[in-house]
Amino acid sequence: MDGGLRRHLRPLARLHAVLAALALVVVLAPVPAAHAGAPPASSVPTAQRGHSPVVVVGIPGLMWEEIDRTTMPVLWNLAQNSAIGDMSIRTATSRTCPVDGWLTLSAGQRAFSERQQYFICELPVAPERDGRGAVFPDYDDFIEENATSPYGARVGALGGAVREAGGATLAVGAGAALAAADRDGRIDRYIGEVGGLRRSDLDAATLAIIDLDGLADLYLNPPVDPDAEVDEDGPDAEEEPEPDPIQHEDRLEALAAIDDKLGQVLDLLPKNTSLMVAGVSVEAGASNLNAALLHGPGPQGRRFDGGFLTSDSTRRDGLVTLTDATTTLASTMGLPVHGMVGRVWKREERPAEFTAAIGDLADLNTAARVVGSLTAGFFAFFVALQLLIYAAAAYALHRYGDRDRKKRTLVLSVTRVVALGGAAFPVSSYLSNLIPWWSADLPQLALIGCVLLTDLVVVAIAMAGPWRRGILGPMTAVAGITTAVLFIDMCTGANLQLNSPTGYTPIVAGRFYGLGNIAFATFATGMLMTVAGVAHYLIRLGNRTAAVATALVVGTATLFVIGWPGLGTDFGGVIAIIPGLAVTVLMIAGRRVTWRWALGIVTTALVVIGLLAYLDFRQPPGERSHFGLFFDQLTGGEAVMVISRKLASMLGSLGNWQLTLLSACALLFLFAVLNKPTDWKVGALQRAYEYAPTLRAGLTGSLVTALVGFAVNDSGIAIPALALTVAVPLTLSACTWVLQQEGPREAPRPQRANSLPL
Secondary structure (H helix, E strand, O other), X not given: OOHHHHHHXXXXXXXXXXXXXXXXXXXXXXXXXXXXXXXXXXXXXXOOOOOOOEEEEXXXXXXXXXXXXXXXXXXXHHHHOOEEEEEEOOOOOOOOOHHHHHHHHHHOOOOOOOOOHHHOXXXXXXXXXXXXXXXXXXXXXXXXXXXXXXXXXXXXXXXHHHHHOOOOEEEEOHHHHHHHOOOOOEEOEEEOOHHHOOHHHHHOOOEEEEEOOHHHHHHHOOOEOOOOOOOOOXXXXXXXXXXXXXXXXXXXXXXXXXXHHHHHHHHHOOOOOEEEEEOOOOOOOOOOEEEEEEEEEOHHHOEEOOOEEEOOOOOOOOEEEHHHHHHHHHHHOOOOOOOOOOOOOXXXXXXXXXXXXXXXXXXXXXXXXXXXXXHHHHHHHHHHHHHHHHHHXXXXXXXXXXXXXXXXXXXXXXXXXXXXXXXXXXXXXXXXXXXXHHHOOOHHHHHXXXXXXXXXXXXXXXXXXXXXXXXXXXXXXXXXXXXXXXXXXXXXXXXXXXXXXXXXXXXXXXXXXXXXXXXXXXXXHHHHHHHHHHHHHHHHOOOHHHHHHHHHHHHHHHHHHHHOOOOOOOHHHHHHHHHHHHHHHHHHOOOOOOHHHHHHHHHHHHHHHHHHHHHHHOOOHHHOOHHHHHHHHHHHOOHHHHHHHHHHHHHHHHHOHHXXXXXXXXXXXXXXXXXXEOOOOOEHHHHHHHHOHHHHHHHHXXXXXHHHHHHHOXXXXXXXXXXXXXXXXXXXXXXXXXXXXXXXXXXXXXXXXXXXXX
């Protein structure tokens, strides 16, 4: 190896040395206690007996857009003096039926009931009375079902923690009994209806949970028209009359009745009661973001008399989760939260005008619901468009390889523009969120229109400047815009990814902040292709050292924003980007990737992941992100369950035939069309490598990142599908430039790279 290359690779060697030192720090540093300031293991927390109770009023199906001063005046007035927010109710299944919601509140982890077959919602069955209390004789079934589920939910944890601390549980209604029961299925005091509730019952309770299931009962036991005609002489004479469809007026009446019962509860509450009102599940149909509020003293005695709710689970003002509710209740009562994955609710400022705050919460639910309904169709359109681009490009490259120059130039120019448009499509899907398309009368058309409009703008920028004349100029422009948009988005709260068809929604609840898996594939590929394009320019100027340094700086900044807790917070993304970045940098430096380099890259990835996880683990438990949680699970022996769940999701993603087909066709186009020998006996891809060797570096690094990302992310096939969607069209744009430059087959072979235009 000559001295020049040694100088190029010194930054890599120094990086490895620094990471090795950090690894030593991780190994030798003492592991902190699980909770700073926590009581010794031998001590037992004492519940707040003799104090005002913590009261939960659960209302399945409750949404802010239905709450107003006319229909629900009691709740409307209460909300004005409470902290309010949307609540994601996702449990272990995609639709949170009442039983699932109450069990999740009980466990503080996503739970479910296997009795809810085929997603048919059912109302909870009342427990058997036992003196003043009650017991579920088959509660063990719920415990066993969830203990062996991928989430390992500890059903009965909330009620059990109250009783173990010497407190008393009170349940009003069957659903409330599910949430308040301990692990033996027992509730200290059980009342069937709100009408039977007395002030003395609340005075004696530490935790009181009340089920107001009027909406769920309306849909699961719909009214039947008693005047419906029945053919007494026919074969169906004994059949029950068909239930009437639920009318809007029926729903308004149910909401008004719920509000009346809530008023009865408020009249009985002792002074200084901690009150939570939450839409713990759907009423019967598809999931939404439900309403939640907290009034009075909360965790650590803080008052919740106004503002928006938030938590470290979502890191978004006005958005919390159902599992957060359990942790918040336990923390308010001073009880341990072991096994609960939620974070305590906090209070943030909200608009001074209360109706504006309600409007913001309703808009968030509308956007999430609309995006959820359009995502499948959007991806079908997206996949079809990409496949059409590949098919048209393959035809153009084959059909016009040896035709007259004017026609060939036109066809190849159009192909190049279309390729750039295909590569810009993912970032355009994020930029389109700058326009509130979800509020349009025809949101599906508005979405496609906004994406195509922003795509056109990105392509226009790529083809407008002097860089358009170079082989990698337009490619670098599109890749650079992709990288910059997502980098800025993560640094400003990831608002473009929220409720984007290629991002994430709080209804699906796979992620609430940071970098989503699909966005990671787009961002990482855009960055690697960007540094390849910039390096090509710098190397042509004779400065390979600057090319290597630029790749390292941009790559390190990308790694930082992907992995840093509170920014990207993408555990799997860090694992995937390091090998891809290392391969790209090595190839830009002119080095071959040997097994020694491969071993060093793997070691570096493990060290960085371990360091990030450990540093995040040192934060208080309520402030940890995915990294700290995984470190805690690893040291606590729970990591195997998490890894198994993600592995199953990764393998199951292959069942998404659209993305699997897209990945296969992209690879086929890359290696069977672009790499296929032409009239010049060398494939267009190989010719592009001769003009711009760094293109190989960016493409190879992107493929490595896509492969590793597929293996370590639960999104599986979505990672390579989106990575190839960016990388392959960008590569095609470079190949069309080559074919334009070479002319007919009798043209001389191309000159050396340093004598050609950029």
